[in-house]
Structures are given as C-alpha cells and as structure tokens.
Amino acid sequence: xxxxxxxxxxxxxxxxxxxxxxxAVFMSSCGVYKKYTPQNEAPNDLYGNVPEEMINQxxxxxxxxxxxxxxxxxxxxxxxxxxxxxxxxxxxxxxTVEQAQASLKAAKLAYLPSLSLAPSGGIAGxxxxxxxxxxxxxxSIPLQxxxxxxISGSVTVNKRKAxxxxxQAEASREATQANLISTVAQLYYQLMLLDKELEILIxxxxxxxxxxxTERALWENGQAYSTAVxxxxxxxxxxxQQIVDAKRSIQSTENSLCKILxxxxxxxxxxxWGQFELPQRFNAGVPSVLLENRPDxxxxxxxxxxxxYNTAAARAQFYPSFSLMGLLSWMTEDFTTxxxxxxxxxxxxLTQPIFQQGKLRAQLKIAQLSQEQKLGDYVQTVIxxxxxxxxxLADCQVAKEKDVLYKRQVLVLKDAYDGxxxxxxxxxxxxxxxxxxxxxxxSAQLNEAENMYNGAIGIIGLxxxxxxxxx
Numbered sequence: 048x049x050x051x052x053x054x055x056x057x058x059x060x061x062x063x064x065x066x067x068x069x070x071a072v073f074m075s076s077c078g079v080y081k082k083y084t085p086q087n088e089a090p091n092d093l094y095g096n097v098p099e100e101m102i103n104q105x106x107x108x109x110x111x112x113x114x115x116x117x118x119x120x121x122x123x124x125x126x127x128x129x130x131x132x133x134x135x136x137x138x139x140x141x142x143t144v145e146q147a148q149a150s151l152k153a154a155k156l157a158y159l160p161s162l163s164l165a166p167s168g169g170i171a172g173x174x175x176x177x178x179x180x181x182x183x184x185x186x187s188i189p190l191q192x193x194x195x196x197x198i199s200g201s202v203t204v205n206k207r208k209a210x211x212x213x214x215q216a217e218a219s220r221e222a223t224q225a226n227l228i229s230t231v232a233q234l235y236y237q238l239m240l241l242d243k244e245l246e247i248l249i250x251x252x253x254x255x256x257x258x259x260x261t262e263r264a265l266w267e268n269g270q271a272y273s274t275a276v277x278x279x280x281x282x283x284x285x286x287x288q289q290i291v292d293a294k295r296s297i298q299s300t301e302n303s304l305c306k307i308l309x310x311x312x313x314x315x316x317x318x319x320w321g322q323f324e325l326p327q328r329f330n331a332g333v334p335s336v337l338l339e340n341r342p343d344x345x346x347x348x349x350x351x352x353x354x355x356y357n358t359a360a361a362r363a364q365f366y367p368s369f370s371l372m373g374l375l376s377w378m379t380e381d382f383t384t385x386x387x388x389x390x391x392x393x394x395x396x397l398t399q400p401i402f403q404q405g406k407l408r409a410q411l412k413i414a415q416l417s418q419e420q421k422l423g424d425y426v427q428t429v430i431x432x433x434x435x436x437x438x439x440l441a442d443c444q445v446a447k448e449k450d451v452l453y454k455r456q457v458l459v460l461k462d463a464y465d466g467x468x469x470x471x472x473x474x475x476x477x478x479x480x481x482x483x484x485x486x487x488x489x490s491a492q493l494n495e496a497e498n499m500y501n502g503a504i505g506i507i508g509l510x511x512x513x514x515x516x517x518x
Contacts, residue, residue, distance in 0.1 A: 081359070082207070083352040086425055087338055093433035094440070111340070113518045114228050117510055122316050123235050126308065130231050133309040137227055140220040147209070147216040154209035157202045161193045193372055201363045208356035214349040221517040222342035227307070228516040232507050234304045235317060240500040241300060243320045245293040247492045248286055251485070255283045258481060261472060275477075282482055286489070320499065338429065340514025347421075347428040354418040361414040364407050432512065439509035446502030453495035460488040 118124060131137060262279045266272065301315045338344050464484040470476035510516065 083211070083355045086348050086351065086422075089338055089429055089433070093429070093436075095433065095437040112510075112515060114516045117515060118228075118232060120235075120318060122318055123232060126235060126304070126315070127228050127231050129308050129310075130227055131224065134227055134307060135309055137220070137223050140216075140223040144213070144216040144220050147213040151206070151209040151213050154202075154206040157205065163191045163193075165191070191372070193370065200366075201360060201368070204356050204359045204363060208353055208360065211349045211352040211356060215346055215353065218342045218345035218349060222346065225342060225511055225514075225516040229507055229511045230307060231304065233504055234300055234307070235315075236500055236503045236507075238297060238300050238304070238315060238317050239320045240496055241293055241297045242317070243496045243499075244493055245290065245297065247489070247496065248290045248293055251489050251492075252283070252286045252290060255279075255286055255485060258468065258471075258485065259283050261468075262481075265471075278479075278482060282485065320496070340517065341432050341512075342514065342517060344425075344428055344432055344514075347425040351418070351421040351425050354414070354421040358411070358414040358418050361407070361411040364410065435512040436509065439505055439512045442505030443502060443509060446498055446505055449498050450495075450502065453491065453498055456491045457488070457495055460484070460491050464488045 114127060115124060118127065259276070259279045262276050266276050302312045304315055305312050464481075464487075467476050467480050467484040471481050
C-alpha cells in the first residue's frame with residue numbers, strides 16, 4: 048500500500064507538472080495538425096477545342112459505367128473476368144494495397160503505449176576451503192511501459208501520411224485494372240479485325256481465282272497475252288500470301304492475349320465483327336467527373352497529399368517531444384523465504400531540439416520543395432488527362448465520319464470491279480483494268496475494316512480517359 052501511495056503521488060506530480068507545458072507545446076504546433084485539402088480544380092478549357100455541347104451530351108455517364116455495362120459482348124466479358132482473376136500484375140497491385148494497409152494499421156497503433164515483459168532469474172554461490180556455500184536465487188519480473196504522447200503532432204501526421212499511401216496504392220490498383228481491361232478489349236477487337244480481314248482476303252482470293260481462269264481461257268483462245276496471265280497469277284499469289292500472314296497475325300494476337308490471361312497458348316473464342324457505331328450512352332459531363340474517376344489523377348492527388356504530410360512531419364521536428372516511461376517490477380531472492388518487493392517507477396521526458404547542425408531546416412526545405420514539385424506534377428496530370436479525352440473524342444468522330452465514306456467507296460468499287468470483269472469477259476477491257484479494279488476494291492475493304500477497328504479503339508480510349516473500367 049505504501050508503494051502504491053508513492054506511485055500515485057509520483058504520477059500526480061509528474062503529470063500535473065508536465066501538463067501545462069504539454070498544452071503550450073500542443074497549441075504552438077496546431078499547424079502541424081492541419082488536414083490536406085484535395086485538389087479538384089481544372090481549367091475551363093480542359094478538353095481543348097472540343098465543343099461544350101459535345102461534352103455535355105456525350106461524357107456524363109461514361110465514367111460511372113462499370114466495365115460490364117460498357118462491354119456487353121459475353122465472350123469479351125468472360126475474358127476480362129479471367130484476366131481480373133489470373134493476371135499477375137493485378138495480383139501484385141492488390142498485394143501492394145494490402146502492404147500499405149498494414150503500414151496504416153501500424154501507424155494507427157502508434158497512439159498506444161508499448162509494453163514489454165522481460166523476466167530474469169539467477170543463481171549465485173561461492174566455493175571456498177569449507178566447500179560450496181549455500182546457493183542464493185534471485186528473480187525479477189519487470190513490466191515496462193514506453194509511451195510517446197506525440198504532442199507535436201508527429202503521430203497524427205504519420206497516420207495521415209500512411210493513409211495517403213494506402214489511397215495511392217488503391218488508385219494504382221484501379222489504374223492497373225483499367226489498363227488490363229483496356230488491353231484485353233483492344234486485343235479482342237484486334238482479333239475480330241483480323242478475322243474480318245481474313246474473311247475479305249479469302250473472298251477476294253476466290254474472285255481472283257475466277258479472274259485468273261478467265262484470263263487463261265482468253266490466252267488459250269488467242270485473245271490475251273501470256274504476260275497478262277502472269278500478272279494475274281502474281282496478284283493472286285500476293286493475296287494468298289496475305290492470307291498466310293493474316294493467319295499468323297491471328298495466332299500471334301491470341302498468344303499475346305493468353306500471356307495477359309496467364310494461360311498457355313490456345314484458341315480465343317470470339318464473335319464476328321458487327322456494325323460499327325459510336326455508342327449514344329455518352330451524355331453529359333463536366334471536368335470534375337474526370338478528376339473524380341481517373342486513377343492517375345487520384346494518384347497525383349494522393350502523392351501531393353503524402354508530400355503535404357511529409358512537410359508537416361518535417362515541421363513537427365522543431366517542436367519538443369514528450370514520452371512517458373513506466374516500470375513495474377517484482378523482485379525476490381527466494382520464493383520460499385522472501386516475499387519479494389514491488390518496484391514502481393514513472394518518468395516523463397520532454398525533449399526540445401536546440402541545435403541540430405541545420406539538419407531540421409534542410410529537411411523542411413527539401414520537403415517543401417518536394418511538395419511544390421508534386422503540385423506541378425498534379426497540374427500536368429490533369430492537363431494530360433484533358434488532352435487524352437480530346438484525342439479520344441477526335442478519334443471517335445473521325446472514325447464515324449470516315450465510316451460513311453468507306454462504305455460508299457466499297458460499294459462504288461464493287462460495281463466498278465463487276466463491270467470491268469464483265470468487259471474483260473467480252474474482250475473489251477484489258478487485264479490491267481481488271482487488276483486495278485481488284486486491288487482498289489481489296490484496299491478499300493481492308494481500309495473500311497481498319498477504320499471500324501480504329502473507331503472501337505477510340506471508344507475504348509475515351510472510356511478509359513474518363514476514368515472508366517475501375518469498377
């Protein structure tokens with residue numbers, strides 16, 4: 048009981064003596080506790096020369112759509128599902144988030160004191176002329192407390208900085224997921240394009256086989272020269288070579304997709320290419336939508352937040368630190384004869400930096416410059432994001448306009464080819480005219496398919512540029 052009264056008095060004197068000083072230090076360091084205000088401003092002309100009415104009509108819901116709502120092809124959805132489960136880069140991003148969350152948990156627990164128990168025991172004796180003296184046993188069971196009160200705000204700052212790192216990791220995972228979904232979709236549509244091109248080449252090969260046989264018949268009847276047959280056959284062989292190349296490109300693209308899916312090479316099930324149309328689901332939107340959804344802007348914002356708290360942590364080093372140490376120990380020399388003694392001690396320490404060879408000022412200056420740099424990085428990230436939206440919108444618009452032109456061109460050249468081939472059958476057109484018509488039609492058909500693919504890639508790019516595919 049006596050020991051307990053001593054401890055209570057010691058606690059009263061130590062705590063009351065340091066309380067007023069701690070409050071004064073806390074008030075002087077209130078600026079350290081200031082919370083970061085997220086950046087959310089964007090230039091009025093963020094999207095460049097894109098008409099405001101286009102933005103208002105086409106962009107609102109795109110960023111809020113889940114990837115399942117955006118990509119409605121069931122086979123593509125299956126591929127994306129598989130990629131989200133198996134892709135190693137995404138798994139690594141998830142592990143990074145878990146690591147950051149573990150660090151945040153440790154930062155939160157820094158508010159609590161640490162306790163340690165270090166029991167010890169010993170035996171002592173002496174050996175003289177009369178022999179071994181009686182052994183003496185001693186035991187000590189100390190319970191030690193260390194508590195950094197953190198009145199300068201360092202603990203709070205470290206916790207908030209750790210939370211910013213978690214948010215960065217989560218945004219990075221979102222970026223990895225969006226890039227993964229975008230890549231899978233692009234490769235899927237590339238396979239559809241290659242299938243379409245292969246279909247065009249095979250159909251062209253069949254038509255050119257007929258033209259070659261016609262030219263041979265004319266040569267055999269003395270109505271054409273052998274050079275015409277050779278030119279026809281050479282063009283026909285060129286198409287057959289393109290068919291081989293197209294099949295190889297399909298295999299290579301399938302292998303690339305399999306690597307992303309983390310599976311062995313295999314055939315990728317897919318649908319045939321449908322009619323290209325710019326989705327009408329893009330309606331309404333403002334720059335703030337872009338800032339709220341794009342992972343890279345989130346990362347830049349939270350990186351700036353981390354730099355903000357690094358500056359606060361450097362500033363906190365100028366203020367005193369207060370730590371409380373306590374010891375509760377039971378000691379005895381013999382369990383049987385000595386009831387033991389209880390030792391209790393409480394010590395409060397207030398440490399104020401005075402001269403640190405300029406290190407504290409240098410650290411603060413470095414942290415402030417780093418924060419300024421991160422602010423510049425954030426602004427540039429927002430500008431880059433607006434540029435990406437501008438480019439994606441332009442790609443979609445160009446593909447839409449060219450699609451009408453290519454369709455008309457293919458129709459016109461198909462009529463020209465049919466007419467020229469009919470004239471050749473009647474001996475009224477040369478093989479050069481037929482070759483020109485054939486090659487022009489094939490080129491237009493392949494260009495139309497390529498433009499359809501470019502339009503699809505533009506739509507995917509716009510969806511990702513608006514922060515889509517993160518949900």
